[in-house]
Amino acid sequence: MTTVGFIGLGAMGAPMAWNLDDAGFDLVVYNRTTDREQPFAEAGVSVADSPKHLTKRADVVCCIVSDGDAVAELLERDLGVLEGVDQDTTVVQMSTIGYAETMAAADLVTEAGGRFVDAPVSGTVGPAEDGTLVGLAGGETEVVEDVRPILDAMCEPVVHCGEVGQGTNMKLFVNLLLGDAMAAFAEALVFGRASGLDVETMRTVVSNGALDCPLFDSKGGTIADGDFAPRFPVDYQFKDLSLALDRAGEVGAPLSQTAAARESFSAARARGHGGEDMAAVIQPMEETAGVEAREE
Template identity: 35%
Template sequence: MTTIGFVGLGIMGSPMASNLLRAGFDVVGFDLVASSLERLAAEGGTVATSVARATAEADVVITMLPNHPQVEAVAFGDGGVLESAKPGTLYVDMSSIRPQTSRRIAEEGTAKGVRVLDAPVSGGEQGAIDGVLSIMVGGPAEDFAAAAPVFDVLGKTVVHVGPHGAGQTVKAANQLVVGGTYALVAEAIVLLEASGLDAGVGLDVLAGGLAASRILDLKRESMVARRFAPGFRIDLHHKDMGIVLDAAREAEVALPVGGLVAQLIASARASGHGSLDHSALLKVAESLSGKGDAA
């Protein structure tokens, strides 16, 4: 598997494609943003002028797109992946979308002789740059094994979690925990500062105890400093929480804390913070207490 068609060269997709190039794969990429294609070409990749051209001769096709409407258009549309891919192609959708969309792609892919995996990721832009993403994969075990050389370049934790759609369900659970953790870290900062304490020092202590988390490790300093340059935008986490609640409805389970987290993220988006990093949930926590920008 030496030729990879890569559709979606955004914040996550572009560094992922770069890592694949450095690992020796031939990458043929397509994106609607000219600067993304220029970056791919500068790093030795091949620019395609359409999804079909990125897909037709690829051994593996990867899509990394914002949401299910874009994935459906690329997968099912005229000249799309399922129409253009040669039989036996391995199609790996690494977007974060609804599990039912992943299952539909797999069903139609099987009918066309295309092998399909859903493989959403966690780790944000820095994880994509460093090639240390967590990748949760749904689909047949033999196709997961076939994709291992690609996954090994892109991720550090790569796990086959179940059948088609399972990767998306695990990703939804991931976003549930991440969103909830950000919300609580934000409240901890508000509490510490309102009590006259140094929030940075307080979070240093928390990061060394039972409250430790990757979010505290990576984001406590930037949150205290109110630096919210996007690694993963509020807009995208808002989308993901919709997937969480949809999956809960399909599974017929109640997620009361998840529902509250979804509303907090929706509030951040409605307040104009959608383009900021999801750590900007701190702005919502401050607003609720009349602190920060709301003071």
Template identity: 60%
Template structure:
């Protein structure tokens, strides 16, 4: 395809050296150009892969088209033209919509195609997708990612890979263009399970942190002093450092939106019910994120769960 970049960039990482040759590179089809998918797709292009993109709405594809990158008109067309297809969509329903139907990805697959499912979906949806893909004699890798928009732009997402080791070996360079480390989690479905594990912990931590800040602010404690105490002790974490700085600035621009965190906690609770595990803290965190969404903060960063707690306490966490 020999793409020269003439259009706008989703991110600019000129300090990172990327191979310029495209010899022997496979064509990668990328489905789902949201806040995460867009920089992931650019990283594949920067790594030298021939790229073909598809998104349900046209807007996100325009920078790729402007750069001379092919835009498919359906998931089916992606399957017909790509050697490897990456899927990065919102939820179980979106994954099913990509796969099924007369213009769905499944129709375009054959034994030469590998599908890498990188969306955050349930293990059940992942395993069902694998079965339908493999029924077309195509190969399947379960590889959701841990991280937000910043790591997606930097190519430092943690890849949670599940599936046949031989298949993962074959696509490892593709995965490495989007993230590191690549953690091998087990069979197909185990990547999805690991993703819910880490996002369960993320949601619980964010909810607890927001509660603690609200508790302190309601008593007149200084935000900077609270943050200093957190960072000096055993509870220090990158999450609290990063989100603390954003909260101090009242910056709720979406890095990982409330609605997506709520969705992941809902999935985690559903899986927990299936396997007979009680998640009382996660259930409470889910309700806090649900309430924040109901207040109109669903498209704001997950830190906006704080706004729900502030509204109850009639206090603002600020400098």
């Protein structure tokens, strides 16, 4: 049976790991802070002392951590995933990081003799729990097929996006579109409110048109409720738009609207909403326009 190592038991990682456990994989987990490992230990899941030990034991090592620095640290320095890698190891990098960071990680793993797939996921905590994240896999077809049963335990669908790095590019594509759409929706709502329209009526109209989609439905609702509890926080959306713009600069795709969206999220961070849900991008816009989209 395949032994799967899972590093990073955060809000996303924990339910993903549970899904691997439920699917019957021989699971070994690791988290930087031990409190997040506790429930797994209590349920009889193996807990590794270090990423290096985890890697030595596992056939496939999945990791989902906060950013590119955290991935680099996992692989190199004290954390030593690389020291544990051998020719039977496949590393599945699931964090949302930059393209250059992905390729650097892939090179390190490959040089250490292992195989590499980048497979960031699209979706929030709900889909993570339900196993319905969209898995965005980049890697050689054979390698992606080998790890597909593992990805299938966490994701539905799993989309093979191309060679190594293309999973990451697809994730940047998705979150670029998500960020642009969220900030555009916020601008539209503020325009409407400043013009005297009612949020509920605007929502009705959107839901009857060509832009009827889960994002506008859910964010319209939480904005109307004044509920900015984080599903996907402003800080993360800002990070992802920054990564996408970095990459766009490298590949020669000027993105003026995306650049404007990034600055809108930057404003939300500057006004103290970085930890709130991405829908909080509307808040500085409301302040400036002197309106509120919150329902009475």
